[in-house]
Amino acid sequence: MLKTRRGGCHCGDVRFECEIDLAPEGQRSPPPRPGIWWTTTFRCNCTFCRKTRMWKVFTTPERFRVTxxxxxxxxxxxxxxxxxxxxxxxxxxxxxxxxxFEPLGGDFVCVNIACLDDVDPQELEATPIVYEDGINDAYDVAPRFTGYL
Structure with a gap:
């Protein structure tokens, strides 16, 4: 279900709100655009995502605000x-x-789920994840190993 979520950085200087859907498949709201990016969350093994521990969910700029x-x-x-x-x-x-990116329908924001303040562990556990093999530029394929992501 689409919900307004609040989050921010560790020290509290940066705060944001976003409308995102973390519900399991079958319980999700209709996506704002066509494509898988709007229907799940992602963990990637590229050097950037791996080192920052990024767990991303896509949203549109209209559904995201730095407050x-x-x-x-x-x-x-x-x-x-x-x-x-x-x-x-x-x-x-x-x-x-x-x-x-045009394949995603234009402008987008990737929210780091780890920076959300109002998601409980049970909800995170049920959140669907697609794994991306970014280290090999194969974003439509899961890497061989995902447990560390």
Whole structure:
């Protein structure tokens, strides 16, 4: 079910709200756009996601708002520099990323589920996950090993 969630960085300087759906398959709201990106969460083994422990859920810019601390965010881009990874300039946490890709329908925000404040462990346990083999640029294939993600 689509719910408004609140989250932020560790020190509290950066806060955000987003409308996302973490429900198991069969209980989810209709996705805002076509494609798998809007119907599940993702864990990737690329060097960036692995090192930051990113657990991502996609949402549209209309369903995402920084409510505090936009000026405290610092940006990092790597590789093709298409994704704007943002971090709190004080505590260093990575609460979300922003980019625009046509296969995803244009602009999107990737929220780091670990930065949400109002999701209980039972709900996280039931949240569906798709694993991506980003280290081999095979985002539509699960890597051989996923337990560490």
């Amino acid at each position: 505090q601390g936009e000026e405290k965010l610092v940006e990092y881009r790597h590789g093709a520099c298409e994704i704007q990874h943002v971090f709190c300039g004080r505590c260093g946490l990575h609460p979300f990323a922003r980019a625009s």
